[in-house]
Amino acid sequence: MTGYKVLVVEDSPTMRQLIVFALKRIRGFQIVEANDGVDGLKKLSADKFDLILTDINMPIMDGLKLVSMVRNDPNYKETPIIVITTEGATEDRERALALGANEYITKPIQTMKILETVKKLMSV
Amino acid sequence: MSHHDEEIDAAGRADEFLQVFKKGAEFTQDLLKENERLRFRVVQLEETLKEKGHDTVDESPDAIELKKKIEVLEQEKEEILGQIKVVEEENQNFANRYIEIEEENNMLANLYIASYQLHSTLDFKEVLQIILEIVINLIGAEEFGVLLLDEKTNRLEPVASEGLVTSELPSVAVGEGIIGEAVHSGENYFIDSMEGYERDFEKPIVCIPLKIKEHVIGVIAIYKLFTQKDEFTNVDYELFTLLAGHAATAVFSSRMYSDSERKLSTIQGFIDLLTK
The missing domain is CATH 3.30.450.40 (GAF domain)
Structure with a gap:
């Protein structure tokens, strides 16, 4: 398997570490971390990523804005986006999916679900 | 022709008709006999065929050998089916255990991260x-x-x-x-x-x-x-x-x-x- 570049956008260092630690179990993943939406956009423009995982509630720029901007970027039109959030309401899920997110996972962290979703989207 | 001559002529034709009728009756009798004989022969042949066929399956050494092989194969098939069932159950147990271990692993990893962060x-x-x-x-x-x-x-x-x-x-x-x-x-x-x-x-x-x-x-x-x-x-x-x-x-x-x-x-x- 060739290496995949994955961007994890999450303002909580603990949650970020939990996600990164889980993703490192998939061989061939190169993981880059971002603290918020703006940091995420900077890293997305500096490199080419194959998968994006993002929180919603973040300072400076939230995850929904990030999803919307990523989908308007021709380089990332088809890149899978997974939203991982505390927001469990149906309307939040529908909004994120309508903006272009591929999957929506709620917190508390569900490592197995995250791994299954990533494997499904990346066909690994 | 006189009345007497007419009578002699009619009697002659009646005899002729009687003769033809008798011959027809005899012919019919012959046909019935032949039919009965043939039916008897068919029954005989059917019985012989039945007996011969039965003897071939039961008594021929090849047939006996094949029957034994079939019995052995049937037994083996039953054993294999039993083993497949056991293996399937084991597989299911392994799959369940794998999920449990994965969950444990994830929990330990999360606990590690949490304590490391703290x-x-x-x-x-x-x-x-x-x-x-x-x-x-x-x-x-x-x-x-x-x-x-x-x-x-x-x-x-x-x-x-x-x-x-x-x-x-x-x-x-x-x-x-x-x-x-x-x-x-x-x-x-x-x-x-x-x-x-x-x-x-x-x-x-x-x-x-x-x-x-x-x-x-x-x-x-x-x-x-x-x-x-x-x-x-x-x-x-x-x-x-x-x-x-x-x-x-x-x-x-x-x-x-x-x-x-x-x-x-x-x-x-x-x-x-x-x-x-």
Whole structure:
């Protein structure tokens, strides 16, 4: 398997570490971390990523804005986006999916679900 | 022709007709006999065929050998089917066990990250922030507070919260109500049923004492879980136990460090004054 570049956008260092630690179990993943939406956009423009995982509630720029901007970027039109959030309401899920997110996972962290979703989207 | 001649002629034709009729009757008799003979022959042949056919299956050595082989193969087939069933059950057990081990692995990894984060700093405020993050992201609490024990007053004072205003949380005396009792006993408290629960600062749904060995230094009081989280899992109970230990030592060490830093700075100030 060739290496995949994955961007994890999450303002909580603990949650970020939990996600990164889980993703490192998939061989061939190169993981880059971002603290918020703006940091995420900077890293997305500096490199080419194959998968994006993002929180919603973040300072400076939230995850929904990030999803919307990523989908308007021709380089990332088809890149899978997974939203991982505390927001469990149906309307939040529908909004994120309508903006272009591929999957929506709620917190508390569900490592197995995250791994299954990533494997499904990346066909690994 | 005279009347006498006509009579002789009629009698002759009657004889002729009688002769033809007799011949027809004889021919019919012959046909019936032949038919009966042939039917008898058919029955005979059928019986012979039946007997011959029966003898071939039962008595030919090849047939006996084949029958034995079929019996052996049937037996083997039954055994293989039994073995497949056993293997399928084992496979199912392995699959279930694999999921359990994966869940355990994930839980251990999460616990490792949580404890690593808790002990990654000696800054008191950072430690409190990490405790909040762990309770939000690993347990799934939406509204909760952290209260620490003031040993001078023997009361619990709120120091951090999520989804609530910290200053609105009550100060609680040790031994008073659910929170005070959790500090007094050192035991985790879980509400019996969350159904119909309405937030009451005196009555949290969960209260976890922060303990260093048997010494309680504070509590985490949870008042609301995320809407998608309607019950506690086994992992949650293990997390509560971990938090009770690791969060307590992290809070205690960071507080000690902050105090010693402050004292050091004061002493350094005195020394600077004296030596100038």
